[in-house]
Amino acid sequence: MSKYSPLSDHLAQRAEDDWRASFAEIEMVLGASLPKAARQPAWWIGADKPHQKSWLDHGWRVSAVGEGMVSFKRTVAHEVxxxxxxxxxxxxxxxxxxxxxxxxxxxxxxxxxxxxxxxxxxxxxxxxxxxx
Structure with missing residues (x-):
């Protein structure tokens, strides 16, 4: 189980196709602090890092990052x-x-x-x- 599994589970269970969350909300879901690198958009955007798979593998992508907020968007049809x-x-x-x-x-x-x-x-x- 990875550090980001709680985020994977949270996204997988969402009924909505969009989720805009503050870093603090994401840390609450994770039960841990985000790394300092998460303050940079590059940490969120892409598909080559293990933590990015926690949302990509569940059909989500990061659509925007800024001012301590992250917007996730579902990329595939999904039934909760x-x-x-x-x-x-x-x-x-x-x-x-x-x-x-x-x-x-x-x-x-x-x-x-x-x-x-x-x-x-x-x-x-x-x-x-x-x-x-």
Whole structure:
């Protein structure tokens, strides 16, 4: 979990497509102070720094920075999901993957059993020919 995960979570749960926040509001969301570098627009604008991924990965971009304020704008259509619903969807997806994997394993196990049976049958046939 990164230092900026609370900001990611906050943005992911917002129903609005715009959020203008003071540095103090962002620090409240983070539960920590922003670094001194955050006073510079370059800290917010771009996509190459790890902290920027905390909003970019959730479909947000910084649209303006100035006078101790940051404006975020949603870049993609988004439907807000309550955390419990999101967790339930992730659990269901994981369970479906486990069932699919178990099904594949069972099929492979069955195929191996068939091949082993054919191998035994072939050994008997070949062994029977040698003794006659």
């Amino acid at each position: 999901q309550p955390p419990a619903l999101k967790a339930a969807a992730e659990t269901a997806s994981t369970q479906a993957h486990v069932r699919q994997t178990a099904g594949i394993a069972a099929a492979v196990g069955g195929a191996i059993a068939v091949l082993a049976g054919l191998g035994l049958l072939a050994a008997k046939v070949i062994g029977g020919r040698k003794s006659t």
